[in-house]
Amino acid sequence: MLIGKPAGTPSSEITPKSTYLNRRKFLAGAAIAGAAAVTGVAYRDLVDLVNPSLTAQANAKIDGLQKSSFSTTEKETPYKDVTNYNNFYEFSTDKYEPADLAKNFKTRPWTVTIDGDVKKKQVLDVDAIIKMASPEERIYRHRCVEGWSIVVPWIGFSLSELIKRADPLPKAKYVEFTTLYDPKQMPGQRTNVLQWPYLEGLRMDEAMHPLALLCFGMYGEVLPNQDGAPLRIVLPWKYGFKSAKSIVRIRFTGDQPLNSWQQYAPNEYGFYSNVNPNVDHPRWSQAKERRLGEFLKRPTLMFNGYDQVASLYSGMDLRRNF
Amino acid sequence: MRLRFTKIAIFLAALIPLGRLAWKALHDGLGANPIEVITHSTGDWTLILVLTTLSITPLRRITRQYWLIGVRRMIGLFAFFYGTLHFLTYIWLDKFFDVHEMLKDIAKRRFITVGFTAFVLMIPLALTSTAWSIRRLGGRNWQLLHRLIYFTAILGVIHYFWLVKADHRKPIAYGIVLSLLLAYRVGVWASEKASEKRAQQAIPTPARNPL
Numbered sequence: 050m051l052i053g054k055p056a057g058t059p060s061s062e063i064t065p066k067s068t069y070l071n072r073r074k075f076l077a078g079a080a081i082a083g084a085a086a087v088t089g090v091a092y093r094d095l096v097d098l099v100n101p102s103l104t105a106q107a108n109a110k111i112d113g114l115q116k117s118s119f120s121t122t123e124k125e126t127p128y129k130d131v132t133n134y135n136n137f138y139e140f141s142t143d144k145y146e147p148a149d150l151a152k153n154f155k156t157r158p159w160t161v162t163i164d165g166d167v168k169k170k171q172v173l174d175v176d177a178i179i180k181m182a183s184p185e186e187r188i189y190r191h192r193c194v195e196g197w198s199i200v201v202p203w204i205g206f207s208l209s210e211l212i213k214r215a216d217p218l219p220k221a222k223y224v225e226f227t228t229l230y231d232p233k234q235m236p237g238q239r240t241n242v243l244q245w246p247y248l249e250g251l252r253m254d255e256a257m258h259p260l261a262l263l264c265f266g267m268y269g270e271v272l273p274n275q276d277g278a279p280l281r282i283v284l285p286w287k288y289g290f291k292s293a294k295s296i297v298r299i300r301f302t303g304d305q306p307l308n309s310w311q312q313y314a315p316n317e318y319g320f321y322s323n324v325n326p327n328v329d330h331p332r333w334s335q336a337k338e339r340r341l342g343e344f345l346k347r348p349t350l351m352f353n354g355y356d357q358v359a360s361l362y363s364g365m366d367l368r369r370n371f
Numbered sequence: 372m373r374l375r376f377t378k379i380a381i382f383l384a385a386l387i388p389l390g391r392l393a394w395k396a397l398h399d400g401l402g403a404n405p406i407e408v409i410t411h412s413t414g415d416w417t418l419i420l421v422l423t424t425l426s427i428t429p430l431r432r433i434t435r436q437y438w439l440i441g442v443r444r445m446i447g448l449f450a451f452f453y454g455t456l457h458f459l460t461y462i463w464l465d466k467f468f469d470v471h472e473m474l475k476d477i478a479k480r481r482f483i484t485v486g487f488t489a490f491v492l493m494i495p496l497a498l499t500s501t502a503w504s505i506r507r508l509g510g511r512n513w514q515l516l517h518r519l520i521y522f523t524a525i526l527g528v529i530h531y532f533w534l535v536k537a538d539h540r541k542p543i544a545y546g547i548v549l550s551l552l553l554a555y556r557v558g559v560w561a562s563e564k565a566s567e568k569r570a571q572q573a574i575p576t577p578a579r580n581p582l
Contacts, residue, residue: 134403
């Protein structure tokens with residue numbers, strides 16, 4: 050018996066996936082907007098009602114942003130650079146790849162476990178955390194240990210807001226942050242370039258410093274997946290790798306955590322990793338940096354120019370405690 | 372005739388990486404950190420071409436395509452060309468011709484020390500790549516001098532391995548290719564030694580006078 054080939058659809062008639070997805074989005078949006086106009090319900094609230102996770106998706110605007118006195122007036126790095134040049138080893142060691150590899154990363158539902166030396170051990174929904182305080186826009190300099198830097202308008206509020214609510218015990222001297230471990234979603238975790246899950250840590254007074262940001266957005270929008278969605282920290286006076294991404298656990302502890310990069314190469318990456326032009330990486334100089342988009346290199350500033358943190362380290366030998 | 376066409380083809384092919392960089396540079400395609408892309412790309416192609424020249428000898432012996440020797444010089448010169456571009460990106464776009472900074476770097480940063488050495492060792496090879504130089508130096512001396520390429524290749528791979536932050540897969544891949552190419556030479560050398568020895572043993576000893 051002969052079975053004929055099914056008559057194929059000519060490729061010219063196949064709608065590209067992006068087109069129909071956009072059409073769906075457009076239709077859904079049009080329907081919701083129409084309904085909102087009729088009922089007078091705010092667009093965003095209605096979206097919340099229909100599909101709570103929708104508001105959490107990338108490119109969703111974040112309203113009611115407050116300005117911050119911590120913001121720099123320096124020129125912001127273009128959005129396309131900050132979203133296409135990412136050190137996010139969970140996805141890839143190639144900085145140009147996370148943008149694509151994190152495209153379908155699931156950021157909802159998402160919970161964060163708060164445990165260790167803390168009065169209120171709990172598992173919090175990320176959306177509950179985001180609502181703990183009003184969102185601020187903070188335009189920070191961000192300096193990578195590799196010698197490049199960017200200026201990013203992050204969105205979030207001081208990490209201290211969360212820590213205060215968690216109510217750590219007096220014996221908690223440090224805070225440890227754990228990034229999601231999910232090799233199915235994060236292909237970089239199928240290789241052992243680093244030990245997974247990614248760990249980072251701060252001394253309690255560093256974590257309580259108002260500059261330390263608990264971050265869930267940037268450029269007026271929800272944080273893109275490749276930049277550490279749904280929840281990350283941003284520590285502008287430290288090298289970028291300290292600013293842990295896609296956090297699932299915050300643990301309070303009496304012992305100094307062993308952060309992933311220190312674990313990997315203790316002679317090259319320390320616990321503190323404060324930006325310091327006078328202490329070189331053993332293999333390269335940290336005296337200068339290349340601001341993305343600029344041709345000439347610019348001098349790197351102590352604590353990345355955030356002198357207000359200097360008192361946290363007074364009396365410490367920063368050459369030893371690099 | 373075939374060699375002529377092959378040479379033209381290789382010449383054009385070897386310009387593709389540079390052409391791609393130029394095209395991307397003109398079309399805003401080098402991404403967020405163009406200078407890094409240029410540095411990495413020229414470095415990669417230097418290593419690839421150095422390893423390619425080292426693969427010519429094994430290739431022509433194994434495949435008996437002896438004419439391949441005719442393209443080796445050009446590939447070697449292209450390796451030097453990309454190495455020069457790589458070095459220029461470093462002194463111009465990274466150090467902005469600050470010679471003092473550069474010398475400090477070379478002395479202090481071991482990945483730059485070895486990278487710089489690898490590059491410098493290529494210079495005499497490029498300078499003596501002409502037929503005139505071969506005649507002038509004599510085949511033996513010329514060959515001896517051009518063995519410097521082994522050091523360039525080894526130092527080049529070490530340079531790459533040392534500069535990488537954590538993901539060593541690519542420099543290791545280059546290292547494996549280089550090891551195979553060097554192992555082939557060691558193998559050839561050892562078997563030649565062995566056959567020399569056999570040849571010596573095969574020389575019949577003069578028959579003793581019968582008693």
